[in-house]
Amino acid sequence: MSATNDAFLETFPVTLRDAATNWLPAPWNWLAQGLIAVVAVLAIFGSLFAILTLVERKALGRVQNRPGPNRTGLPYTARLPWLKFTEGKIFGLGQPMADGIKMLTKEDIVPREADQVLHFIAPVAMLAMSLMTFAVIPFGRNLVPVELDASVLYFFAAGAATELAVFMAGWGSRNKFALLAAMRALAQLISYELPLILSFVPVVMIAGSLSTVGIVAAQSSWHWGFIPHWYVLTPWGFAGFLIFMVSALAESNRSPFDLPEAESELIAGHLTEYSGFKYALFFMAEYLGMTALSGMAVTLFLGGWNAPLPFLQFIPSYVWFAVKLLTLLMGFIWIRATLPRLRMDQLMHLSWKFLVPLCLVNLANTTVWHLTASLPLAVRWLLCAVIIVAPFTLIGRSLTKGVAPRTYRYAE
């Protein structure tokens, strides 16, 4: 590990930052480093958001037997010789830019009766809160914008504030549909906050740390040199990871939990009265929230920036983080392409009757894991797997009781 610690590529971002700021006097130096971190996060995740919208539309298209957006090119690219074959379309890479220009130039409509201040603050607060969550994610070795002792707590404290933004959007619009949908959205966000937080408590317990850096460090070794110590590879970690991802789907209002926005059923939920740039801000906040939650899942369960195998450590840590993050984001898109939207009561049942009890069982499971440290790994693993799979099957069976494929008597 120490061999890779000071490899050129590994330390390159930090070296670059230090080279840019070291000539400044002491307090300014620190401030400039912070600013650089902020700008880097904004630039990288802003462009990731742009690309993600395109990738999502393309992947959804592929799943539905169509190519997705592939026309919008960028000006002058047709003149580049190595891009000539695309005829200026470059596989629709210009689409995010076109979308952005469209959003920016659209009319920004504020209802006359709306609460002007709240209507304005809501999207800004939403985006600010989802950007703030990026501050504590370790993107690579030595690449964490702010190193806090309780950074996991910070992450979820900042994330909790998005609920307020949703409320402000719904109430500030002075539209009864927006308000009702905001209430539904809040009910969803609050219900899934609980399993979200309970699902990572085992990780905090086992790692013995509330700091993301500490949690990543706790996952940075290998059993017998090839099985990584990632928490997702333990029974409780796997269950926690699944629960975390399901809750993250719900928290970021993604399909199949996109009831708050449900374009086809409720106009657009709390976004009904938003247009133009403010809508774009909400959209961006949604994607950034999804990215941040995926980043957190990578950090908590998938070993953060650690390489999966020791001999792969020559690849810089931030590349590993990016690979894992993108995999999870693709998973989000894949799920969106597959699953239909839940009904409101199913949504609530899933959280309160399934995820929360499973989280509590998982907590007990983690203590079993912790207390049986003397047993051989396989025995321990099997024991914990049984402890979590049995309630999963039982609760799942009670949840799906009486549910069967529908039979149509008259529509033969």
Next chain:
Amino acid sequence: MLGSGLLQGLAVTAKNLVGSFHDPARYTTVEYPEVKEQLPESFRNFPFLVTDNATDPMGALRCVACQICEKECPPQCIYIEKSKDKKPDATGKPQLYPAVFAIDTSVCMSCQICVEVCPFDAIKMDQEFEIATTDRFSALLLNREQLAKPNTYFHQIRPTEAAEVDGRLTAERKAAEEKAKAAAAAKAAAAAAPKPAASAVPTATPAATAPTAPKPAAAATPAVPTPEKPAP
């Protein structure tokens, strides 16, 4: 177990996603302006006028301005003015022709009734669908020159029906010629033997109008279009 259905669904979409890159059956989209799908033969859009001579379309319109289509058109989008003079048609017989033939495509509902009632196979349904214009009044009112399209074009868009129509027309012409020949022969015979002439003349009269006579049967054919093979 709970979740197995979800996994099955995820497998289906994953197969589609991966398959769309190598399996044409899973990637059925045709990228339209560059690639155009073969239209089914029975696809129809707006009517056009069949002309037998591609070099002189106005001279060889099959339309004789009988105005049946104008009368039958449910939304009344056809407007015809008869010519004052007569022109020889494809067989050389002098016929009236439409001095003005206009179809308002903004009104036309593509019902194909004009095609079905036309006794001369002069109006057929076109397959041209890229008809968007920037002017919704004059540009959508198609006149005679815009409507006239050669018979070869008809063969191109609907080979089956065109062949059938052509076959019928030649058969009718041949029959008419034979009838006319027979009538001429009968006349000659009648001239030779004046007595039975009285019985020969009534049979000759329908023979002269032979091209129109079997129309009721012919008109039924386009109404029941030949079953199309689905486009591959």
Next chain:
Amino acid sequence: MNPLQLCLILSSLLFAVGLAAALARTHAILVLLGVELMLNAANLNFIAFWRYGPPASPADGIMFVVFSIAVAAAEAAVGLALIIAVYRHQKNIRLQEANRLKG
């Protein structure tokens, strides 16, 4: 004036604001929120003493506040549930009118 005093003055002002709200307003929710403010002022004091006070066990002040926040959350939950119950009963939540013991 040392920073401890400044913090204490801040918290007493906050306490006074909460008190004034709890006394002056008749809307039950605002009264409850005034009480919340007073609780928060007390928490501010704990932290101020933990930060600037004579050194004791390093985690004591924080422990106080953690427990206090937990209890405050319970208090808010029950209080707001009570307000909803009162509203269902008398169709408004003006405290002067909530003067009957019998339903």
Next chain:
Amino acid sequence: MIAFAVIALLILASASLAMCLRNLVHSVLLLVANWAGIAVFYLWAGAEFVAFAQLLVYVGAVSMLSLFAVLLTRRSFHDLDIIPESVSRATWALLTAGAVAGVLIGTILGSPFGNVTEAAPAVSMRQLGEELAGTHVAGLLVVGIILTVALLGGVVIASKDKEDKS
């Protein structure tokens, strides 16, 4: 000290404004700002854990509770504009509060606090956790029970009575 002044201003201004406004939703949202300001104060004082707990509990949970309560106890948008209180009541309340504040501030200024410790006490998260699950474990359990009871109590109180048909 500048940071402290800004934080104090944020806390006091949002609190007093919240308590004066007519519009209840605005009041609650301003109070949320106030709670966030208090969290910032904790951060400034070096109590990270408490600051995040404050954010999670107050900004995340209590604010939502209050907003739901506000929305559940009104019948139209205009119900929110609550009727102004009588002048005498407000005057007396302000006088009382002012007196309390005066007494408190006077006492604070008059008390000898001696030297303050300049360095913030260093508490690691691990230490906190060990204290919480060691020395204070009884308190932790009691808080857990209180929270559970409060949850159940809240549900019972706020749920509709069976015979109440309205």
